[in-house]
Structure formats: structure tokens, C-alpha cells
Amino acid sequence: MAVSLTNGSTWKAYEKQVFRFVFIYFVLQAVPLDWKFYSHLFSINWLNPTLADLFNVSRYTPQFFHQLTSADFWGLSTLADWLVVAVLAGIGSIIWYFFEQQRGVRSNYLDLYYLLRVILRYRLALGVIAYGLIKFFPLQSPYPSLSNFNIDYGDFSAWKIFSLSLGVAPTFETFLGGLEIFAGLLLLYRGTAAIGAFIVLIFHGNVFLSNLAYEGGEAIYSLYLLHIAAFLFLHDAKRIVNLFSLNKPTHPDLYKPAYIHAWQYALKIGLKSAFILVFIFVFGYKAYATYKAGSYHYPAAPGLSGAQGLYDVSEFGWNGQRLPYSKNDTVRWQDVVFEEWATLSIKTAAKIEPWLDGIEIIHHNDKDRIYELSGTVGRHYYHYRVDSVANTLSLENKNPNYLNDKFQLRYERLDQHTIRLSGLNSRGDSLDVLLRRLDKKYLYEEAQKGTRRGGFLL
Numbered sequence: 285m286a287v288s289l290t291n292g293s294t295w296k297a298y299e300k301q302v303f304r305f306v307f308i309y310f311v312l313q314a315v316p317l318d319w320k321f322y323s324h325l326f327s328i329n330w331l332n333p334t335l336a337d338l339f340n341v342s343r344y345t346p347q348f349f350h351q352l353t354s355a356d357f358w359g360l361s362t363l364a365d366w367l368v369v370a371v372l373a374g375i376g377s378i379i380w381y382f383f384e385q386q387r388g389v390r391s392n393y394l395d396l397y398y399l400l401r402v403i404l405r406y407r408l409a410l411g412v413i414a415y416g417l418i419k420f421f422p423l424q425s426p427y428p429s430l431s432n433f434n435i436d437y438g439d440f441s442a443w444k445i446f447s448l449s450l451g452v453a454p455t456f457e458t459f460l461g462g463l464e465i466f467a468g469l470l471l472l473y474r475g476t477a478a479i480g481a482f483i484v485l486i487f488h489g490n491v492f493l494s495n496l497a498y499e500g501g502e503a504i505y506s507l508y509l510l511h512i513a514a515f516l517f518l519h520d521a522k523r524i525v526n527l528f529s530l531n532k533p534t535h536p537d538l539y540k541p542a543y544i545h546a547w548q549y550a551l552k553i554g555l556k557s558a559f560i561l562v563f564i565f566v567f568g569y570k571a572y573a574t575y576k577a578g579s580y581h582y583p584a585a586p587g588l589s590g591a592q593g594l595y596d597v598s599e600f601g602w603n604g605q606r607l608p609y610s611k612n613d614t615v616r617w618q619d620v621v622f623e624e625w626a627t628l629s630i631k632t633a634a635k636i637e638p639w640l641d642g643i644e645i646i647h648h649n650d651k652d653r654i655y656e657l658s659g660t661v662g663r664h665y666y667h668y669r670v671d672s673v674a675n676t677l678s679l680e681n682k683n684p685n686y687l688n689d690k691f692q693l694r695y696e697r698l699d700q701h702t703i704r705l706s707g708l709n710s711r712g713d714s715l716d717v718l719l720r721r722l723d724k725k726y727l728y729e730e731a732q733k734g735t736r737r738g739g740f741l742l
Contacts, residue, residue: 309373314407336646342414413468419461421575425450431629435662444659478520484513501642583625583650591622601716
């Protein structure tokens, strides 16, 4: 079909019918027709949008089988949603055919094909630039937390290992983001769109396979971007093969849209300029500002002043009884980590039901930022609020599987390295815990220090 489109010859009947289906299918996939999307779109403060606002706009996909459950996340489609889109496209293409037959209307397929490619070029550019920016400013895979360094390797999910491995290589993450942004910029111009689509096919083909191999949560969205890129690349694929592989004469695509009225061309320039302003410059600035302020994956509220570190639980009292240290005791704490931010993690022998959702979400509220615990089974993570006047900590388990797990604790700073915690949990059990900070060295960070000094690790 692509050959007949580009040389202006008469379309065959089956080509028209295929195009009708393809046109409706991709328009339904790329153009938001869901009232919930526009409800959120108009709720955004466009004078000062957040990074989450722009990211969610960039990642819209049609959904029919699940409702929006969080203001921070608009959701991703499933293959079942794709099936509904395909059925609607099939019905629409049949109606289109009979409309042309009954009314004698002849659609301008060349113009419609050009319009479809424009829609898909910008939709694909939006998707890859958004992900490119949160990689270019290393946000998508942040540096591991202190708690992460104190979890056994086998207690991480495959997806979390992949993410942490990328997080310790921010320069490589920036390179990957730059490549995505470059591909997105190429898609904004008709003459370079095929190159941009080809880069997306290679890049997101790898992303798709990585999501399958490491059990990530965005395999379907990667496939969504891939099938748009494949359609765009097919427009020039035969010409590229003829020119570079078969050494055959090749005609360029000579089609140019005709603008009858001056306002049509002005509208095109205006929309393109607005797209570049909002989704490259504003989005880029918001990503940079978020990176400078700290990763959106970790809470923004500071933790207990001067408490950051790994602590050994030297004494543990439970309901008035002293429990000796044990690797098998599901009640007694083994060690505790105070993060730089308001997260406290506790290691016990209790079996933990992990939270395995690997979908990229930018949360506004600190207690909803659960990247640090996602894909781990070694520790319980608690968001806490500090009352420095009453010397109390209010702890809430951040794992969605343990939302009723809470503590009200009083803290006492015995010295610079010792903290006593005492209080009650949500079930009324009392505890009295003595924590002593450990001066633990971490192999990766020591290796980094050696590299910066120009030394070698033997």
C-alpha cells in the first residue's frame, strides 16, 4: 500500500479498505477520546504544570476495562483494550465503505494518509521524549537507597535488579535518555521521521524485551510505541531497502500538503511551536528542576535530623519481655535503617508479601512514593512524621499490602549514635527498642571512591 500512496497511482479496492481500518484504528489509539482524559487535562494548572501532569499527558492510551484510581496515574492500556479498538475500527471501516458507496463520496486518501502520519509522528515523539527526559536527567532509575544496600540480592525481584543496575550508572542512563530525545526530535520533521522511527524500533524493541525478561510493568506500552514506529517506518522502508540494499533507482516522496488558506499554515506552525515549547522546553525544565531537588521516586520530606544510617537492634522489648537476637524470630527486629528522607525500614524474619508493580508513576504525596520498597521482600518500609516537640514518630507501612501496620513511637537520642524507641503498634502491642548506629562500608561506594582517587580495587 505504501508504494501506491507515494507515487499517486490509483488505489486498489482492498488497499482502500485496509487503509480505512488502519486509519480509524490508529486514530483511536493516538487521539484521546476519553472524557476522563480531558477532565484531568483541564484540571491542570497550565501556568505551572508539574512533571507528573506533563508525564501523564504524554502517556495516554485508550482504556475500556479499568477505572482511574489515583490522581497521580492515568493508567495504561491492555491487550484487551487493543482488541476493543480493533473491533471499533473494523465496524467504522465498514460504515465508511457503505457511506462512500451510498452517497457517492470519494475520500482524499492521500491527504488522510498524510494526516495520519502527522498524528502518529507527534504521538510517538511525545511518548519517547517524555521517557527520554526522565532518563536524561537520571530520574527513572535513581541511585539505590541505603535500605537497598542492606537487602540480600536474592530478595530483589528481577525488575528491581534491572532498575537498580541502571540507577548506579547515571551517565549511561543519561545517554539512553539522550538517544530517545534525539529520536523524538527526528520524528517532528517529515524528512527525518523514518530515521527517528527506526531508532525507536531498535530502542523500544530492547525495552519491550527487557520488560518481558525482567517482569517489568510496561511491556504493553512499549509495544504500543513499537507498533506506531513500525507503521511510520513502513512508509519509507521499501525506498530505503531499494536504495541501500538493492542499489535500485528510488523516487523520493514528493507529496506535499496543500494549504488553501493562510490560516491553515499558520495553525500548523502554531501547533508545532506549542508542542515544542510545552513538551520539550517546559517538560525539560520540570525534569531538570525535579532532578536538582531529588528523585521523585523517594520522599521529599527530610527524615529525623542526624539519624541517617544503619542501626543494630541491640535490645528489643515486646509486651514487657526482652527478646534475644534471632535470625528466625518473626517479631524481633534485626536491624533498622533511617533514610535521609522520612523513611524507616526494618528487617525481621517475617515473610513479606512484596509489591511488584513496575509501572512508572510520579506521585505527589511522599507516602505514595513506594519505589524504594517495590520488588523487595527483605524489609518493611515505613513513612513517618516527626514531632520534634513531643519527640514522637508516627509510622505507617508504605507497602499497599500492609496499610494497617502502624506505630506510634517516642524517640530518645541517648548519644550521637544511639536511639531508643518506645511505644505501641496498631494492634496495641508495646515495644522498647535500643538502636546503635553501625559504621558499615559498602563495596560499591568504596569502589566509587577508589575510582575517583584514581586507585584500584584488588
